[in-house]
Amino acid sequence: MDAKLLKPYNPKETENKIYKLWEESGFFNPDNRPEWAKNKETNKNYNKIFSIILPPPNATGVLHLGHILEHAIQDSIIRYNRMRGKQTLWLPGTDHAAIATDSKVTKMLEKEGLKKKDMGREKFLERVNEFVEGSRKTIVSQLRKIGASLDWSRQAFTLDEKRNFAVKTAFKKMYDDGLIYRGSRIVNWDPKGQTVISDDEIVYEERKAKLYTFKYSKNFPILISTTRPETKVGDTAVAVHPNDKRYKNYIGNSYVVKDFCGVKLNIKIIADETVEKDFGTGALGVTPAHSITDWEIADRHNLNRPQVINEYAKMTVNDERLKEKKTTEAREIIVEWLRNKKLLEKEEETNQNVATAERTGGIIEPLPKLQWFVDVNKKISDRNNKSFKELMLEPVQNGKIKILPDHFVKVYYNWIENLRDWCISRQIWYGHRIPVWYHEPICIPKIGKERQISKCLEMIVSVEKPICEHCDAKYIQDPDTLDTWFSSGLWTFSTLGWPDINAPDLKKFHPTNIINPGYEILFFWVARMILMSQYLIKEIPFKMVYLHGMLRDTKGQKFSKSLDNGVDPINIIEEYGADALRMSMIVGIGPGADAKFDIQKVKAYSKFANKIWNVARFVLDNTKDFTFPKTPSYDTEDKKSDEELKKLITEITKEMEEYKFYIVAEKLYHYFWHTFADIIIERAKKKILTNKNADSAKILLYTHLTTLLKILHPFMPFVTEEIWQIINSRRKVVIPTETSGLLMIEKWPFDDVQGKLC
């Protein structure tokens, strides 16, 4: 008897050793396959490929329990498919998470008393890289701790050189196809972070606000309501609903307001369907430059768009009372002015949803800015005149891409329908620099050549830094960086060798089989991967989107730093073992379902690991001197048990293919404990003791153990592998040698069972 087996199962002493064994075997890499899987005769899945690209964790910090949930699912899928004999790739990587990382490092530096601007771009980026490198190391070691069978030889980073080349290539192609444009449009400006952010990076906070009702001047015929009087110096119209009888006669009129707190206004009365008749006075003061809906109204009615607020949320109008004042101060000044002029009709309390930046908390100031956009509506000629919107919809509609749970399909459609052009430029330093180059303002004549200034190109979109052919001036790169999701969108194929369309990995492993993110990034990421993949390589990025839910604490709250309710998964693994933690994340948690994390569940499965261990001890102890007959035969009840296990295998294999891991894991737990241990072992004890049908019992014990180890392995890889290794060390002596080596690359028993049953 192996001395180890005499003690209770100790994951701490086992897991690192086992992971090393796996890693050194090279079998995480699909290029290395076990002998049986290389053989068409023994492997039905010989030609099949199975690939998952890991949703890259943000390099801003360490992994939390939510990640473990994600990784436990993926590793189980990967291990299962590897055992089925497929060429199985699970590719690891991390995400540079531009804004998140940038703002995190900025805060860290502020604590040291350092300012980003004083440091300069280069120095700042050095610090960011240093920080990210540290984070990445932690993440990688955490992934190893939970037993993730990732192919480390293919590790990628969203901001490494290869991915940067992919990003630049994608940008250029999109620009050349007219799908990326530079335009002055209203954007969500974050004055605190000094950058543009996308619609998806906004969070709304409900606050109390005052709603003011007033006229622009004594003669003005219509009262309007606003919570932001300071923006009214930028008004160019008053919009009313076309059916609103109160205002019908005014539609089309224009009024000059000579002095609105020192500013001259030109107000046209227009009719627009978007105006709510019942809100306020039913008339909306239109401020095109500082409200997104007003900007769109201005589009429809051809209005001027004077800007009255700048990037620092300060007023830019010429009136000395207002100039350079913060918007909040300007608001008071204008309200006071309205009061004095007796133009203010009403002040009332109202609830307002204030747009704030997710990462910095700054209040969003909508501003017109020159930014880069992806046109989501433009027809793409070499994609059958389909737009990005259509390219994103199509594969989900025709079922090429399945989403689990399927009610997210509707949510996905709904998001695409309401999608506006995607603003991809960010005014932060950390990220992929936009591959656009501007000619220096002054041309420098080439020595010995004639000046041909008129031929100098002002702007070039190029993967490499361009050189001016006509003068000696330099090109200067656009200072902006790209939205982090631009590079994430390329992830399934930039990791496989794209833009080299002949890259062997790309040909072999794309489209990937399944992607497994949380539902909260369905739009951010999943949609953008579909967009990029459909457009750049005319292929879906994955066949299945298995969305997982959120993990919350026992009170049902999100895990967050501000609540300080975070749990370090590594501590849990140290105490209970990775297998236990993994099982607790899988059993009973269906796709898309939020779950409360309960340490009791982990404890329960650590007991289960020990149970498996003890069962192994019993079985090995009772079969140690037994010589297996060439053709095993069972008595009636053992034969029934053998069939029952085969039935279980058929069942769970089907369920694995249907992504019902949460049911499979539970079934295995239940069968192992309450059928194998409680019934079969108890029965075997009697048979062995009385020596009646003892051989049948021993064969059943051994086959049950080895088979159950195999099918438990995807869920509890460490304890099952450790036992397998102990069995291996004895196998040559007594037990038939149908297997050897690692459990990780053993054959999943399904095909054998099918063969025998049929």
Added chain:
RNA sequence: GGGCGGUUAGCUCAGUUGGCAGAGCGUGUCUUUGACGUAGACAAGGCCACAAGUUCAAAUCUUGUACCGCCCACCA
């Protein structure tokens, strides 16, 4: 305002085509030279949120109600 999800044992949650209500933890009783005390055996505990409907049969399907939660829109 629009959309989605949830409500099952004291707690956390499963329950796949409708067919005697399940697990873990917790609780109670019993069992220790025996694979396992990080244990085993047994047990208690549920009008499956509420109401109506379809059906031989409903936790499951339909409709409505209540409460909890999430997402999207952003009302000026």
